[in-house]
Amino acid sequence: MGQTIRTTTALWVGGGLLVARLVLSLWAVFISTRLTATVTSDQRQRLAHAYLNSSWAVQSAEPAGRLQELLTSFVTRVSNAVGTLTQAIIALLSLTAFLTTGLAIDALGTLAVLVALSAVGSVLIPLRRHLRSRSRASAKANLGFAKAVAELGSLGMEMQTFGVRRSFTTRIDDLTQAATESQRKVGLLSSAVPPVYVALAYGAILLGVASLSLVASGQLAAVGAIMLLMLRSLSYGQALASYAGSLAANTPFLEQVEETIQRYEQAPAEGGDQTPPSTTPIELSNVTFKYEDGRVGLTDATLTINPGEMVGVIGPSGAGKSTLAQLLLGLRAPDKGTVTTGGRDLRNIEREWWTKRVAFVSQEASLITGTVAENLRFFRAGITDEDLHRAAAQANVLSDVTALPDGFNTSLGERGRELSGGQRQRMSIARALAGSPEVLILDEPTSALDSQSEALIRQTLGELKGRVTVIIIAHRMSTLDYCDRIAVVERGRVTGFDSPDALKTRSSFYRRALRGGLGAE
Numbered sequence: 001m002g003q004t005i006r007t008t009t010a011l012w013v014g015g016g017l018l019v020a021r022l023v024l025s026l027w028a029v030f031i032s033t034r035l036t037a038t039v040t041s042d043q044r045q046r047l048a049h050a051y052l053n054s055s056w057a058v059q060s061a062e063p064a065g066r067l068q069e070l071l072t073s074f075v076t077r078v079s080n081a082v083g084t085l086t087q088a089i090i091a092l093l094s095l096t097a098f099l100t101t102g103l104a105i106d107a108l109g110t111l112a113v114l115v116a117l118s119a120v121g122s123v124l125i126p127l128r129r130h131l132r133s134r135s136r137a138s139a140k141a142n143l144g145f146a147k148a149v150a151e152l153g154s155l156g157m158e159m160q161t162f163g164v165r166r167s168f169t170t171r172i173d174d175l176t177q178a179a180t181e182s183q184r185k186v187g188l189l190s191s192a193v194p195p196v197y198v199a200l201a202y203g204a205i206l207l208g209v210a211s212l213s214l215v216a217s218g219q220l221a222a223v224g225a226i227m228l229l230m231l232r233s234l235s236y237g238q239a240l241a242s243y244a245g246s247l248a249a250n251t252p253f254l255e256q257v258e259e260t261i262q263r264y265e266q267a268p269a270e271g272g273d274q275t276p277p278s279t280t281p282i283e284l285s286n287v288t289f290k291y292e293d294g295r296v297g298l299t300d301a302t303l304t305i306n307p308g309e310m311v312g313v314i315g316p317s318g319a320g321k322s323t324l325a326q327l328l329l330g331l332r333a334p335d336k337g338t339v340t341t342g343g344r345d346l347r348n349i350e351r352e353w354w355t356k357r358v359a360f361v362s363q364e365a366s367l368i369t370g371t372v373a374e375n376l377r378f379f380r381a382g383i384t385d386e387d388l389h390r391a392a393a394q395a396n397v398l399s400d401v402t403a404l405p406d407g408f409n410t411s412l413g414e415r416g417r418e419l420s421g422g423q424r425q426r427m428s429i430a431r432a433l434a435g436s437p438e439v440l441i442l443d444e445p446t447s448a449l450d451s452q453s454e455a456l457i458r459q460t461l462g463e464l465k466g467r468v469t470v471i472i473i474a475h476r477m478s479t480l481d482y483c484d485r486i487a488v489v490e491r492g493r494v495t496g497f498d499s500p501d502a503l504k505t506r507s508s509f510y511r512r513a514l515r516g517g518l519g520a521e
């Protein structure tokens with residue numbers, strides 16, 4: 001009878017423990033997946049926010065495809081590492097519980113197991129180290145691959161027209177091969193960890209059994225119990241070794257993400273907390289700017305742009321015109337000298353105050369995938385439908401918009417693909433004008449356009465004259481028709497800044513440009 005009660009109790013206890021184990025395991029799975037999801041979104045947000053808040057110098061230097069790779073596959077590897085870490089902690093806790101029980105049953109045997117575990121674990125340290133360094137190389141190869149693929153992907157038209165499809169294919173194949181090879185090496189090493197561990201563990205067991213049978217010869221039961229303890233502990237140890245291998249393979253990806261976040265955070269976007277009385281005059285005083293690689297962008301440049309003035313900027317290719325535009329926009333800060341607006345250093349001005357009043361049109365009209373209205377509004381609050389209408393009219397694109405099936409609500413396809421180059425550029429001018437800027441800076445807005453589109457943009461500039469302060473880097477002399485003054489930039493220096501008439505006598509570059517256009521030096 002007593003035996004029956006003991007069996008029932010044992011069954012109940014066993015059942016209870018089984019349920020408890022299941023609940024605990026499910027809870028662990030729940031925590032692990034939740035933690036992984038939290039880490040994924042946290043890492044993505046931290047990385048994206050750090051990038052968005054970093055300076056233009058950092059953002060513009062970032063190779064294409066790198067950020068995407070970090071945000072996607074790298075962050076996935078980081079969450080894998082976190083998932084592995086949780087499982088490793090669970091395995092470690094189980095092992096500790098098991099060994100604690102073992103200590104109560106057989107202290108000597110448990111001690112032997114502990115020694116065996118530590119010995120096997122330390123033998124694997126060099127392998128893990130090697131795995132980590134291989135994984136670091138694999139992370140680098142992945143980034144290189146992503147960068148090259150992004151670059152090749154953006155050259156689709158060139159690939160087709162230059163007939164270099166085969167070379168592209170070969171290049172992609174080589175890159176794929178290199179990235180896959182380094183991944184294979186990491187895979188090989190991390191897969192080698194468990195079998196190496198098993199071999200070492202069984203070796204330890206054999207050694208343990210041999211020495212125990214010497215010490216406790218004839219006590220087969222004791223030897224059996226210790227063997228069981230060893231086998232179970234070593235199987236937990238095996239799980240731990242495999243998790244440690246996986247961690248070693250994934251942590252370089254985490255390091256890369258963290259390093260990148262730090263790099264972004266160390267270079268925040270320019271801006272202070274001052275609000276000047278006005279956006280103009282804009283003054284450059286003895287401004288010198290060098291790029292990180294030492295190339296000179298601008299040297300000792302001095303000029304003043306007055307309220308409502310329309311200023312043209314001309315100069316040979318590579319002279320420093322775009323650098324000047326970026327300094328005027330406050331995207332880059334001078335190494336020497338100052339850029340002031342309304343008498344205050346641009347570095348100290350509240351960025352939001354400045355960007356609300358200054359608009360930029362670049363050489364390449366970059367649009368978003370969305371409707372006309374979404375493109376013209378461009379995420380800015382407070383821009384009304386009337387603003388959109390006015391801006392489209394000012395930019396000479398209103399008739400194009402009204403001709404579209406849904407007017408301002410027409411979707412423009414992926415990044416405005418359904419528009420012509422001229423329409424896209426006028427759309428980007430309308431986008432700049434929708435915010436009613438006080439200062440408008442245009443960097444070669446007509447360089448890629450036919451003469452008819454250029455004439456429409458010139459007309460826009462004529463209508464803005466006197467109402468908005470305009471700085472326009474021009475590729476064609478005709479675009480400069482409405483300019484009050486023109487700055488000539490040559491080899492990083494402002495060699496002339498005067499009215500077109502005065503420049504005819506004072507600037508040989510201007511005279512040459514009048515004769516032969518701005519393309520030839």
Ligand SMILES: Nc1ncnc2c1ncn2[C@@H]1O[C@H](COP(=O)(O)OP(=O)(O)OP(=O)(O)O)[C@@H](O)[C@H]1O
Pocket residue numbers: 060291292293295296297315316317318319320321322323324
């Ligand atoms: N991001 C950069 N990193 C390093 N050097 C740069 C960078 N951008 C421009 N430069 C260098 O600075 C100099 C001025 O370039 P900038 O783009 O201002 O000339 P630009 O007059 O606008 O030329 P273009 O008319 O051809 O656009 C050039 O020598 C150029 O190589």
